[in-house]
Amino acid sequence: MIEAYFIHLLILIGIYIILAASLNLAMGNTGLLNVGHVAFYAIGAYTSALLALNLNIPFWIGFLAGGILAALFALLIAIPTLKLRGDYLAIATLGLAVVVESILRNWTSLTRGPLGLPGIPKPALFGMTFNNNSYLILVIIFSVITCLIIYYITKSPFGRVLKAIREDELAAASLGKNTTKYKTQALVISAFFAGIAGSLYAHYINFIDPTTFSVLESILIISMIIVGGLASVKGAVIGAVILTLLPEPLRFLPIPSFAIGALRQILYALLLVIILIKRPQGIWGEFTKQKENGA
Amino acid sequence: MVLKVTNLEKDFGGIKAVNNCNFEIKENKITTLIGPNGAGKTTVFNLITGLIKPDKGHIHFRGNHLVGLKPYKIARLGLTRTFQLIRLFPKLTAMENMLLVRSNELERFKDLIFNPKKIRHEENLNKQRCMEFLELVGIPEKHNFLAENLSFGQQKLLEIARALATESPLILLDEPVGGVNPKLRDKIRNILIKIKEQGRTLLIIEHDMNFVMKISDKVIVLDEGTVIAEGPPKKIQNNKKVLDAYLGGNKK
Amino acid sequence: MAFSQLIINGLIAGAIYALIASSFSLIFNIIKFMDLSPGAIFVTAAFSAYAFNVLFGLHFLIALILAITVAVALALLVNLIVYQPLIKRKSDSFTLLLASFGVFLIITGFILLIFGAEVRTFGLPITKGYELLGFIITKTQITLIVTSIVVFIGLQLFMKKTKLGKAMRAMADNKQVASGIGINVKKITNITFIISAALAAIAGILVGLEQNIDHNMGFLVILKGLTASVIGGIGNVPAALIGGLIIGLVENIGIWYLPSGYKDAIAFVILIIFLIFRPKGIFGVKTREETSG
Numbered sequence: 001m002i003e004a005y006f007i008h009l010l011i012l013i014g015i016y017i018i019l020a021a022s023l024n025l026a027m028g029n030t031g032l033l034n035v036g037h038v039a040f041y042a043i044g045a046y047t048s049a050l051l052a053l054n055l056n057i058p059f060w061i062g063f064l065a066g067g068i069l070a071a072l073f074a075l076l077i078a079i080p081t082l083k084l085r086g087d088y089l090a091i092a093t094l095g096l097a098v099v100v101e102s103i104l105r106n107w108t109s110l111t112r113g114p115l116g117l118p119g120i121p122k123p124a125l126f127g128m129t130f131n132n133n134s135y136l137i138l139v140i141i142f143s144v145i146t147c148l149i150i151y152y153i154t155k156s157p158f159g160r161v162l163k164a165i166r167e168d169e170l171a172a173a174s175l176g177k178n179t180t181k182y183k184t185q186a187l188v189i190s191a192f193f194a195g196i197a198g199s200l201y202a203h204y205i206n207f208i209d210p211t212t213f214s215v216l217e218s219i220l221i222i223s224m225i226i227v228g229g230l231a232s233v234k235g236a237v238i239g240a241v242i243l244t245l246l247p248e249p250l251r252f253l254p255i256p257s258f259a260i261g262a263l264r265q266i267l268y269a270l271l272l273v274i275i276l277i278k279r280p281q282g283i284w285g286e287f288t289k290q291k292e293n294g295a
Numbered sequence: 296m297v298l299k300v301t302n303l304e305k306d307f308g309g310i311k312a313v314n315n316c317n318f319e320i321k322e323n324k325i326t327t328l329i330g331p332n333g334a335g336k337t338t339v340f341n342l343i344t345g346l347i348k349p350d351k352g353h354i355h356f357r358g359n360h361l362v363g364l365k366p367y368k369i370a371r372l373g374l375t376r377t378f379q380l381i382r383l384f385p386k387l388t389a390m391e392n393m394l395l396v397r398s399n400e401l402e403r404f405k406d407l408i409f410n411p412k413k414i415r416h417e418e419n420l421n422k423q424r425c426m427e428f429l430e431l432v433g434i435p436e437k438h439n440f441l442a443e444n445l446s447f448g449q450q451k452l453l454e455i456a457r458a459l460a461t462e463s464p465l466i467l468l469d470e471p472v473g474g475v476n477p478k479l480r481d482k483i484r485n486i487l488i489k490i491k492e493q494g495r496t497l498l499i500i501e502h503d504m505n506f507v508m509k510i511s512d513k514v515i516v517l518d519e520g521t522v523i524a525e526g527p528p529k530k531i532q533n534n535k536k537v538l539d540a541y542l543g544g545n546k547k
Numbered sequence: 548m549a550f551s552q553l554i555i556n557g558l559i560a561g562a563i564y565a566l567i568a569s570s571f572s573l574i575f576n577i578i579k580f581m582d583l584s585p586g587a588i589f590v591t592a593a594f595s596a597y598a599f600n601v602l603f604g605l606h607f608l609i610a611l612i613l614a615i616t617v618a619v620a621l622a623l624l625v626n627l628i629v630y631q632p633l634i635k636r637k638s639d640s641f642t643l644l645l646a647s648f649g650v651f652l653i654i655t656g657f658i659l660l661i662f663g664a665e666v667r668t669f670g671l672p673i674t675k676g677y678e679l680l681g682f683i684i685t686k687t688q689i690t691l692i693v694t695s696i697v698v699f700i701g702l703q704l705f706m707k708k709t710k711l712g713k714a715m716r717a718m719a720d721n722k723q724v725a726s727g728i729g730i731n732v733k734k735i736t737n738i739t740f741i742i743s744a745a746l747a748a749i750a751g752i753l754v755g756l757e758q759n760i761d762h763n764m765g766f767l768v769i770l771k772g773l774t775a776s777v778i779g780g781i782g783n784v785p786a787a788l789i790g791g792l793i794i795g796l797v798e799n800i801g802i803w804y805l806p807s808g809y810k811d812a813i814a815f816v817i818l819i820i821f822l823i824f825r826p827k828g829i830f831g832v833k834t835r836e837e838t839s840g
Contacts, residue, residue, distance in 0.1 A: 079823075106806055174367075175399075215766065219649070277646070
């Protein structure tokens with residue numbers, strides 16, 4: 001029982017690592033204020049789940065489809081907003097999160113609305129089904145690959161332009177960089193990985209409904225990268241571990257579930273605000289470099 | 296002739312910032328652009344680099360018409376500038392700041408997937424080349440420092456190194472020794488002269504007359520948007536029109 | 548339901564969005580960041596009024612004044628302990644927006660903790676509505692519309708005619724210049740938060756009177772208020788008013804054609820359309836676009 005609980009937590013941590021690391025690419029490295037990362041997570045989860053349930057499409061194709069559809073939605077949001085100042089992206093992504101949740105709730109013929117989608121199959125490979133223990137291995141592989149890819153991107157010349165855009169977009173443009181194109185690519189890549197995370201979640205938990213993908217989930221992911229530290233893959237991992245585990249003890253308190261929900265919400269948000277005020281570079285942020293290099 | 300400006304005019308809400316401005320820059324020379332505050336020096340830079348469009352006139356750069364081109368297109372033709380105020384990326388290291396100006400061709404996401412070898416190879420070459428420029432300006436040991444952790448003088452040097460790293464044949468420098476102490480000023484002067492000796496052409500805006508007189512092959516004096524005098528430093532020093540313009544400009 | 552009824556419903560919703568939009572755009576214009584906390588102030592006011600009136604049995608008018616006071620005090624407290632330290636450190640608008648999101652969740656989290664998840668009503672006697680031209684309008688709804696109109700006229704007069712209003716507009720134009728000509732920036736900041744909170748509080752109480760209240764009501768309202776101010780052009784009071792009315796009307800008329808569940812999504816579709824074709828909004832004078840590339 002306890003072992004199963006730990007495996008469950010580890011799988012969740014793995015999925016959140018993918019979400020946090022991917023959001024970090026857009027938000028920490030490029031400075032894009034994406035407050036609706038959860039929308040891409042939801043799109044990935046529902047796409048892959050619906051493909052599996054309705055068309056018997058195996059997970060291995062479904063998860064790619066989920067990632068790609070999430071990336072397409074990111075492109076759709078990026079085109080009108082990334083030419084504008086950063087704040088507009090915040091509203092647009094928040095809006096996207098609401099629209100996506102609204103569609104999940106109301107397109108009942110497809111998504112079954114608030115009833116959710118039960119019986120999402122676990123992935124199988126060569127006749128072997130991934131059950132809890134082996135699913136953990138699958139999640140670990142996916143999250144390690146995601147982190148490596150994102151690390152590789154951020155250390156590349158492409159990633160360097162993203163950072164330059166975050167620091168001073170006008171200066172980057174005056175060096176001949178097409179900043180809108182780079183911002184769009186960063187958002188699309190970030191959304192792709194969120195889509196994959198959604199698919200991994202759906203096929204693990206076997207049942208998804210719109211409540212899993214509320215905007216609170218977005219703020220949780222944001223808190224993870226702020227707590228861990230912006231623009232650092234290591235930070236995203238640490239943030240994901242801390243924030244997944246932090247509210248777990250609440251589960252054992254003898255209080256009604258709405259109060260647990262409220263306390264979780266307060267805990268995440270309080271941590272976010274305190275870190276923003278007291279330690280803006282996060283626990284393991286790139287900005288701690290100052291200390292290593294400072295004269 | 297590297298650069299030729301003819302009949303340039305720019306009007307800002309009824310005020311002629313640049314008025315019938317004509318001058319030429321010769322290859323492999325240091326030309327300085329001086330003039331009292333508000334004479335239109337920075338506006339001329341902005342017009343040349345395409346940040347603003349002239350109302351009238353032509354700008355020729357090595358056989359190309361620059362008027363109407365986007366700033367980044369002009370930059371790619373081989374014309375680089377620095378700004379009056381330092382504009383580095385503060386949270387990028389000195390080396391990263393340098394590399395940014397050399398890697399426009401390496402930054403495509405596509406290549407990251409399909410051509411990683413080429414990226415790695417050229418990135419290494421660029422790093423070596425950038426290191427040479429950092430050595431030239433005398434801050435090679437700072438390559439791994441965040442730009443914001445460098446002193447003001449080191450930031451100035453880094454900006455000059457970055458302009459050099461573009462390998463542009465023509466470099467426009469807006470007040471390279473503004474706010475800098477005499478020791479660093481002389482250092483920058485030596486660096487710029489060394490660059491000239493390597494075959495590049497410089498156009499410099501500067502207020503520091505000591506610096507201007509020592510470094511220039513040719514001085515162009517701008518007043519109210521028009522060239523009122525040009526020639527070697529010695530000749531300019533004794534030009535009556537120039538003295539008048541400066542006295543007039545300082546009256547206030 | 549008659550079509551004219553949808554128009555009336557749209558106007559009522561629009562009035563609320565317009566109040567929130569003004570609350571939001573005051574802070575955006577003067578303090579220069581996107582503040583989501585008015586959404587939480589809105590919920591706080593509604594629940595405080597409910598508590599004072601229904602739980603403690605105070606007269607409605609007293610409850611109303613106390614609720615606005617609580618809301619204003621909360622906004623000032625948030626400014627003092629969250630925003631000021633960040634502004635002092637010269638944080639970017641990005642950090643302030645995130646902090647305000649955090650503040651929003653902390654406040655609504657506490658409201659959920661205290662009042663629980665169930666839906667509350669003020670328990671006003673349900674009066675039969677007046678029937679006019681094919682639509683029904685209740686006394687409360689008339690109160691809501693009249694109150695909003697009075698508040699908007701008052702706000703517009705305050706901004707245009709009074710010394711404080713002019714100081715606020717000066718600070719919106721340029722903070723440095725404003726402080727240079729002797730405007731007390733700290734005082735104006737606090738006054739901005741006070742007025743902004745009062746507007747959000749009035750909206751919250753009006754919604755509480757007209758509909759139910761629950762801890763979740765703030766989120767959609769602040770999002771639509773934000774959208775309304777973008778559509779109007781994040782500029783002045785009339786812009787917020789027009790933006791709010793457009794959202795209110797379009798989403799209520801929209802459900803004539805679409806399932807009502809999509810009501811909340813409609814506002815954002817309009818937002819995207821505006822962002823593509825007219826990002827400056829209807830009244831946008833200042834260009835908010837950055838030149839890039």
